[in-house]
């Protein structure tokens with residue numbers, strides 16, 4: 001595999017399959033998680049902001065239908081009052097210095113929760129050592145480090161909930177092959193980027209694809225520096241659908257993220273929603289990628305849409321690496 005160029009977002013994004021399998025959790029960490037589970041685990045609270053928050057949302061969406069332990073995600077400096085000492089807190093911050101994450105992590109420690117930290121450095125790691133922390137490889141952009149954070153959080157949560165650890169090697173290999181196929185097909189990421197160039201996309205997902213839609217929105221915002229939104233079905237059928245009317249003065253492109261695992265009712269909802277939008281003069285895009293499992297589907301779509309966001313940055317002539325406004329805000333708040 002080629003060297004990853006940390007000054008080139010495309011190089012980082014292309015390394016997604018490799019990054020998915022590059023961090024392993026130690027035997028000591030696994031044993032500790034098993035012990036915590038046996039000690040009557042109350043719940044798992046994953047804390048993180050922006051590029052460090054999305055991986056936890058994927059893990060929650062993926063596992064919440066099959067585990068009995070509550071899994072929640074917090075993106076703020078406060079945590080819900082029901083999070084008590086029987087809970088495990090997984091604080092995720094790529095830099096390890098994000099104010100909100102540090103604050104809620106501190107609060108959780110005061111409440112006696114079991115603290116766990118995932119970071120590439122920074123203050124977050126200074127309070128949590130050894131088997132309670134996982135140190136990520138440094139120098140990525142946080143949002144590009146998604147595969148590192150996702151694989152780590154997934155395996156920690158799987159251990160905590162008594163599930164077998166997902167072997168990500170096969171998925172990583174599938175992603176590698178897909179990337180080459182996409183480049184040479186009508187589905188090339190730059191073709192979709194062209195469709196998004198002069199229009200505001202709204203990525204619409206359901207169930208496990210809800211965080212994928214949100215990730216796509218955030219990647220377009222941060223990498224391509226342009227406006228994008230995301231929403232979810234069925235909820236959008238009860239509010240947002242009313243905004244897709246013919247006389248709407250905004251240039252909006254609905255992008256439906258379709259799953260191979262939709263039940264019949266969900267299929268119907270998507271099809272009817274798309275038809276209503278078309279009848280109103282919109283031209284929805286439908287994105288579906290053949291997959292063997294929900295996790296593979298989530299990761300494949302994410303990989304593809306990440307590449308689309310970088311291609312869009314190129315078309316727009318903007319630098320996908322810089323996040324000047326995020327930095328300005330963080331330093332103004334110091």
Ligand code: PA5
Pocket residue numbers: 049050051052053092093094095096097098101141142143222323326
């Ligand atoms: O992608 C980014 O750079 C941001 O969304 C960051 O992830 C966010 O500001 C939080 O920082 P960190 O990931 O270092 O905790």
